[in-house]
Amino acid sequence: MSNIVIKAENISKNYRLGVLGSRTLKEDLRNWWTKKSFDDNQPEGSPYAYSKEYIWALKNINFEVAHGEVLGFIGRNGAGKSTLLKIISRITLPTTGHIVGKGRTASLLEVGTGFHGELTGRENIFLNGHILGMKKKEIEKKFDEIVDFSGIEQFLDTPVKRYSSGMYVRLAFAVAAHLDPEILIVDEVLAVGDAEFQRKCIGKMKEVSSQKGKTILFVSHNMQALRNLCHRAIVLNKGQIINEGNPETVITSYLKSETTQYLQQSFDDSLSAPGNEFIRIKKVELVPEYIGEYDIIDIRTPLTVNFEFWYNMEEEDGLIVGVHLFDFNGDCIFDIASPNTSFKKGLIAGQCKIPGNFLNDGAYYISIVFVKNITQRMYYYESCLSFDVEDYRPPNAGWYGKWLGYVRPDFPVVLQSKEI
Amino acid sequence: MDKNTEWEWEIKPEERWFHLNLKDLIQYKDLLFRFVRRDILISYQQTILGPIWVFLQPLLTTLVYFVIFTKIAKIPTGKIPAILFYLPGTIIWTYFSECLNGTMNTFFANAYIFRKVYFPRLITPLSIILFHSFRLCIQLVLFVLVYLFFMYSHHDVTPSWWILIVPFMILISAVFALGLGLIVSVITAKYRDLDNILQFVLRLFMFAAPVVYPLSIVPEKYKLLFWLNPLTSVIETSRAAFFAPHIVYPEYILLSVISVVVILFVGLTLFRKREIEVMDVI
Incomplete structure (x- = not known):
């Protein structure tokens, strides 16, 4: 198979427990000393594998992604999904293992990264676009489209600190939606904005994934969106892959294992x-x-x-x-x-x-x-x-946001034209 | 099998040593200039005097030095008028210290971006150097105006041909600040205590360069120690350029070139090696 675009082998990541920022020289010297004496006593093996001070966020993750595939990651909070996306995005390094790939990669772990409140919407489109890896020409070409998508045309020259949070998010997503990488990494960014905007975003995601044959890796808690967008899903639990395959099957078994039902x-x-x-x-x-x-x-x-x-x-x-x-x-x-x-x-x-x-x-x-x-x-x-x-939407429902209301009866709502 | 497949990128537990990845940097050059533009745009937002501050800062500092060192401490400035004597030293020193201060905080100041998106981290310190260089250019215009004024009113003030080397000397101080800043940024990211010490050291360091006094008042046996500081030759050479009978020492210029190149090399290597890893401890 030569159409594999990402191949991850044996990825593990450990984090040090405790207050990470407050590291002092003294503490480090002491650690270095204990580690040294520890190494002297122990023959082989990772010195922190047995230490309680470290936690393994990911353990021996292996997967491959084919060109044009949409791969979803499922798991409860702390299962390691975000850590994995961060490693693929090159924001943090794995402790062991390696990933190889081909194609321009862009990651969206957040919308509006680097937005500056003092700058105008126009300036921020460029700033954010460049941060996400777009070139100047690319942004100039898509500028009108971005502004159109965001729907904030009249506030383009207003500093974004004066924007409402809705406008801010819309502008941020508009930039992100016009990224054009070969591999796109997305973390839970669909959960922003109002219903109408969410529908627009999902539509854009579908368009991007189906028409352009782009490879997408994404994490979401929205099972309906995952079910409809993914070609394949991987379930992570405590840093390990516990299931993978057809999204329908995988999601169903995940939901069954996750619910603590007393039937x-x-x-x-x-x-x-x-x-x-x-x-x-x-x-x-x-x-x-x-x-x-x-x-x-x-x-x-x-x-x-x-x-x-x-x-x-x-x-x-x-x-x-x-x-x-x-x-x-x-x-x-x-x-x-x-x-x-x-x-x-x-x-x-x-x-x-x-x-x-x-x-x-x-x-x-x-x-x-x-x-x-x-x-x-x-x-x-x-x-x-x-x-x-669990929620259920027919395929191609288009919108996967939370349905309002305590109950959801299917009373008919009928429309008819009054024109004669 | 995919043995023949050409992988374009690879992620490993350790960054390679001595791997500058220039191609990656060039890919992101638009971001570099956008950062500079951002810093310029926001630095004078919501200030009444706006860009005038660029001029006011060195002028006020010079005035303070003039009062303290010339009027109170009575440090001689030779034949050069005191104001004119302090101005280039102040401008160059401010440039150096602001570049250093900016670059050494790279990881803290940009953690919110570095946690969310990848781009070559080196873009950030480079943009800081460029931003301060932009301000420096404006300040140099101010200096030239003041200089021309004194040139016509005081006959002792004449430029020499060394003036042509001044941009190169400024480059030396930029490279010095960048290299040192890169080293410090990586170390302080891990050991925050050092940041406090360094602020203090930086303040002392100003007196280890002939910013507020001429090198001529330094006793002969300590002079070599002063020349080891690359900033000494930057400031002294700049003075020599603008105040003709001053002497230029090419051997010390060479020495400072060598030392800043070594520092930059160490800085780049350390930074590239640790730029991603550091984010786990911040």
Whole structure:
């Protein structure tokens, strides 16, 4: 394969723990001395491999990127994604290993790097463009396009310190969007600006990646964007590659491993099960009807809550069971209840259905309340189930920003032309 | 297999020694001039007197030296009028110390950019030298005006042919500042304590060059020590150029050329070797 444009072999990076800036000569001399005596005692091997003062941000990373490929990096915070991009961008050096590549590389780890508040928008376009590696002629050629894209034409000769933060970001992104390298390295810059601007940015990213056959490496927490833009994804965890391949498969398995869901709880012993002398919980479970080929709860998935409990109250008492759904900010999304009914003592089962296309994406938990005679709370089984609802957008949705609202029902919104 | 593939770039745990990478620098020449332009544009934003400060700074300093060293300490300046005597030394010294101060803070002052994007780091110190050179040029115009005034009012003031070598002498002080600045920037990035010491040393260093006194008042046995400082020959030669009977010592000029070239070489090597690594400890 000769169309490999980046090849990374055995990349590792360690960082020194503690306050990095406050290094003094004395400390260094001492370190040097201990390291020296350490080396004397130890035969071979890296002197800091065993030291607690160092942390490995990356360990033995190997990958190749083909020409025109869009490669996404996934992982939670601190997994090493950004460190890896920094090494490829030549901002920091790897501790071991090496990377070879061909083609002009530009990295966007931030938009608006080097912007100076005192300078006008016009000056900053050039300054930022040059910092990102563009030549003067290149910027002059694209200048109108950049200004157009940013939409700040009338403020072009105003110092950027007078800009609103939205204008600032738009101008910054406009410059970045007109970079024309062979390899582009992007770190989470899609998460800026308003919805309309984000749509524009994603559109630009797609255009860049598909039409011009450019190689792109990028990190994002926006799974929808990754799913739609990437050709391949790599999952990092604690500095190591734990999965790689088709973005759909990789992202799904990543999401499954990342969520700490409690979809089921059951208890066999009616004496020690959660509850009290009136109510004992036997089982609570959330059963999703998965849509598509992957077992993952997304906004389309209908959910059923099943619960069973041992009931021990007088026959004439009325019982209401309520299901409360909360999001992780603690806001109650709904509070629904069964009709007031009388039961004999014994095992009782209940069910509640949450239709698909109802909840917005996010993390949720369910609590179940048991009420006697309409007013008396007998037992409250708090946050007994928790689950995540993943976002889903049809392919080519165009916009991947956060969808607003607690719920996301697909009530039809209809338009019709009033022209005759 | 990709054995025959031509890789264009390589990233390794260590930068190579003695690898200036001139091609890379030339690629970024537009950035160099943009940095200079930025510094010029912002240095006089929101000041009332604006660019006039470029003139005022050396004039005020000269005036202070005149009062302290001539009027109070009564240090002789020979036949040369005191104001005119101090002016070139002050201008050259200010140029040198500002270049040095700017370049030695390269990593601290630009950490916010260096953490986000790659370009040859050498662009930054070079832009600082160019920016101060621009200011120096304006100040030299001021000096020439003052000089012409004294030339016609005092008959003792006459230039010599050495005047042609003055730009070269300024280049020596620029190279000296750059080389020293590069070395110091790499060291202070790691050991911040040194920055405080160096500020103090730099202040003392001014008196180790004949900025505020003529070299002629230095006792003969210490003179060689003074000549070891490249700035001594820069300032003394410049004086010789503008004040005719002064003597020029070509052997000391040669000595300072050699020493600044060595310093620049050490500086460039150290800087290129450590420029990326340093960012991990800042």
